[in-house]
Amino acid sequence: MAKSRSSFVCQNCGAVSARWAGRCDSCGEWNTIVEELVDSGVGAGPKSAKANGKPTQLVPLAGETESAARVMTGIAELDRVTGGGFVKGSTLLVGGDPGIGKSTLLLQSAAALASHGRKVVYVSGEEAVAQVRLRAQRLGLGEAEVLLAAETNVEIILATLEHGNAPDLVIIDSIQTLWTDRVESAPGTVTQVRTSAQALTRFAKKSGAAVVLVGHVTKDGQIAGPRVVEHMVDAVLYFEGDSSHTFRILRGVKNRYGATDEIGVFEMTALGLKQVANPSALFLDQRDEGAAGSAVFAGMEGTRPILIEIQALVAPSPLGTPRRAVVGWDSSRLSMVLAVLETRCGVRIGANDIYLNVAGGLKINEPAADLAVAAALISSLTNSPLPPDSVYFGEISLAGGIRPVVHASLRLREAQKLGFRSVSTGRLSAADRTRDLEVTEYSELAELVGRIA
Ligand code: TYD
Ligand code: MG
Numbered sequence: 001m002a003k004s005r006s007s008f009v010c011q012n013c014g015a016v017s018a019r020w021a022g023r024c025d026s027c028g029e030w031n032t033i034v035e036e037l038v039d040s041g042v043g044a045g046p047k048s049a050k051a052n053g054k055p056t057q058l059v060p061l062a063g064e065t066e067s068a069a070r071v072m073t074g075i076a077e078l079d080r081v082t083g084g085g086f087v088k089g090s091t092l093l094v095g096g097d098p099g100i101g102k103s104t105l106l107l108q109s110a111a112a113l114a115s116h117g118r119k120v121v122y123v124s125g126e127e128a129v130a131q132v133r134l135r136a137q138r139l140g141l142g143e144a145e146v147l148l149a150a151e152t153n154v155e156i157i158l159a160t161l162e163h164g165n166a167p168d169l170v171i172i173d174s175i176q177t178l179w180t181d182r183v184e185s186a187p188g189t190v191t192q193v194r195t196s197a198q199a200l201t202r203f204a205k206k207s208g209a210a211v212v213l214v215g216h217v218t219k220d221g222q223i224a225g226p227r228v229v230e231h232m233v234d235a236v237l238y239f240e241g242d243s244s245h246t247f248r249i250l251r252g253v254k255n256r257y258g259a260t261d262e263i264g265v266f267e268m269t270a271l272g273l274k275q276v277a278n279p280s281a282l283f284l285d286q287r288d289e290g291a292a293g294s295a296v297f298a299g300m301e302g303t304r305p306i307l308i309e310i311q312a313l314v315a316p317s318p319l320g321t322p323r324r325a326v327v328g329w330d331s332s333r334l335s336m337v338l339a340v341l342e343t344r345c346g347v348r349i350g351a352n353d354i355y356l357n358v359a360g361g362l363k364i365n366e367p368a369a370d371l372a373v374a375a376a377l378i379s380s381l382t383n384s385p386l387p388p389d390s391v392y393f394g395e396i397s398l399a400g401g402i403r404p405v406v407h408a409s410l411r412l413r414e415a416q417k418l419g420f421r422s423v424s425t426g427r428l429s430a431a432d433r434t435r436d437l438e439v440t441e442y443s444e445l446a447e448l449v450g451r452i453a
Helices: 076-082 102-114 129-138 154-162 190-207 227-232 279-284 331-345 367-381 408-417 445-452
Strands: 004-010 033-039 091-096 120-124 147-150 169-173 210-216 235-241 247-255 263-269 272-275 294-301 304-316 324-327 352-358 390-392 422-425 438-441
Touching: 004 190, 033 190, 076 235, 076 247, 076 263, 091 102, 091 190, 091 227, 102 120, 102 129, 102 169, 102 210, 102 272, 120 129, 120 154, 129 147, 154 190, 169 190, 190 210, 190 227, 263 279, 279 304, 294 367, 294 408, 304 367, 304 408, 324 331, 331 352, 331 367, 331 445, 352 367, 367 390, 367 422, 367 445, 408 422
Parallel strands: 091 210, 091 235, 120 147, 120 169, 169 210, 294 390, 324 352, 390 422, 422 438
Antiparallel strands: 004 033, 235 247, 247 263, 263 272, 294 304, 304 352
């Protein structure tokens, strides 16, 4: 057995230090440093790959290559986010809160691939084979030709995978349950997770299989412990959603083989995840038309336009420091919009309690939502409902101006498709102007405020 040495690893950021400390110097988190015993061979790769002075081959940059071979699942929402299917020989991390539906999504994709005659191995470290079978039966996939294993030891998993034909897809559910003999720390610690992920990445490259690692996310939004894993894998997808709502969003955050700004929308039903082809209709389904404080935002998620309802409630505050509660949007962005309304438009709003909610539990991070937020706030403050057939988009500047945003024509087309008639936005370019909708182009926020109030 190789000599072990101990090192102190931050479970939040993965920084290694020589001695224990209450606070990690690297990320500033408290109480995250844990002593881990590491086999001195870890990180050096397989023995044969150790530097022995043999030169590697240099090749010209220009040259023939095949485009990355992919395995498509046929689940369009998933294939869109991966950029056209799982890439063979690559490793992909799917992160998300516990219970959000990661295992369900991957079991469904495994079954879809297996039905096209692909060899798919599903390794469950969290559930016993019987539990996975039960879930598959519940999803109506009881007959799918997916190979199952309930195993957590990396060496055994690799030995199993290397036996027989190389699989097309391997799913490891989850990376936090794996442990390898080479490291003595507990499963789930940074060193275990990193070493296990390294071994599986190496297997993917060598065998040409696409490997999907499932990872749980901590409450502050990091894939638990292994932010380090995010750097090692080729693509990172997050599966998000609010457990009190039925729809789920698969979002690409890193992709070496495709765009990262795509999302896939699913709905969790009693029969598993269903694809949502028209998300706008879903998000606007339960809209309180005619209620003050509700505005429809024409947003973009990747290349796809999505209409979303933004709800605001402005209420007189009994407190010295009024409350601000924001769900689904950036609270500092809300403070900015409020400050602009107060200072540039003369709207007295700051002393109220303010609640802002993106309906359906969706998270928006586009500045283009500023205008819709402002419209919802003014509508609630003045108790004047906005016209139910109008949408809003535009970025607000600190000077109180409205800036144009990208993809205006896609947003307009989506609004028209869903039966909206009027649009409030910033200046449009001549190419984006349309005759089909009644578009009002504002250059100052104050003009819009005057219209609503
Ligand atoms: P799961 O895939 O186990 O989540 P994760 O792997 O991310 O922890 O999904 C768990 C939740 O999904 C569970 O609360 C039940 C729900 N669910 C359904 O609503 N319908 C279904 O068909 C399935 C399989 C699960
Ligand atoms: Mg699971």
